[in-house]
Amino acid sequence: MICKSYERPSIIVTPCIFADxxxxxxxxxxxxDRRIDMQQGTLLVAARExxxxxxxxxxxxxxxGWPLLSILCVAPAVRRQGVGRKLVESAVSVPQWLRLYTSTEASKNVMRALLQTCGAREVGFADDLNMSGEREILFRLK
Ligand SMILES: CC(C)(COP(=O)(O)OP(=O)(O)OC[C@H]1O[C@@H](n2cnc3c(N)ncnc32)[C@H](O)[C@@H]1OP(=O)(O)O)[C@@H](O)C(=O)NCCC(=O)NCCS
Structure with a gap:
């Protein structure tokens, strides 16, 4: 019997188009409405197969005044397979950005763990910002 090792399909990141x-x-x-974001050219999408x-x-x-990575979203069925990290790395590598910041609520442990794997540097926090009263943590990605 021949055993083939399983290779995960590669993730391709490109600028988003309306067809997506x-x-x-x-x-x-x-x-x-993401179509408004698409129109403004602010989205990258990840595709697999x-x-x-x-x-x-x-x-x-x-x-x-600096660029902000404001939303990151991965389909539930493919989470924990490197798609989120690849999207963040792709956003970081866009040559147009001199710097890139992001932020997350303190309780968002998954996002905080992901940012750590991307080398994000915690640069501060803001209280009295979220309606929930929760602390918002600020990161520099680039
Ligand atoms: C947060 C989110 C984007 C992560 O995407 P993902 O594709 O699952 O993340 P990755 O597979 O690239 O994970 C990268 C790292 O993040 C951390 N991580 C991801 N999911 C995790 C989980 N469920 N528990 C703990 N750590 C986790 C791990 O360190 C992981 O690295 P590892 O798998 O090598 O250990 C996804 O869960 C999501 O879309 N959540 C809903 C929306 C959201 O909360 N967005 C963030 C705020 S804008």
């Missing part, structure tokens, strides 16, 4: 929208909305957890499985949004000047 129907796939993206099947797993999008965030408020707002031609299927859209995640996206990241970078708003060019939302963090005190």
């Amino acid at each position: 929208h129907s796939a993206l909305r099947t797993f999008d957890e965030f408020m707002g 031609d299927e859209v499985v995640g996206y990241v949004k970078v708003a060019p000047s939302k963090f005190m």
Whole structure:
């Protein structure tokens, strides 16, 4: 019997186009209409075997004038397979960004763990910002 080792399909990250929208909305957890983001050119999508499985949004000047990675979302069926990290790394490597920041609520342990694996540097926090009263932690990615 021949045993073939299983190779995970590679993840391709590209700028988002309108044709991606129907796939993206099947797993999008965030408020707002992603087509508006697409129009503004702020989204990258991750695809595996031609299927859209995640996206990241970078708003060019939302963090005190600096670019902010404001949304990262991966389809539940493919989580914990490196898609989120690949999206963050791809956003970081866009040559247009001189710096790149992101932030997350203190209780979002998965996002904090992911950011650690991407080499994000904690640069501060803000209290009295979230309606929940929860601390928002600020990171520099690049
Ligand atoms: C957060 C999110 C984007 C992570 O995406 P993902 O593709 O599952 O993440 P990855 O597989 O790339 O994980 C990278 C690292 O993050 C950490 N991580 C990811 N999921 C984790 C989990 N469930 N528990 C603990 N650590 C986790 C691990 O360190 C992991 O590295 P490892 O697998 O080598 O140990 C995804 O869970 C998601 O879309 N969540 C809902 C939306 C959200 O909360 N977005 C973030 C705020 S904008």
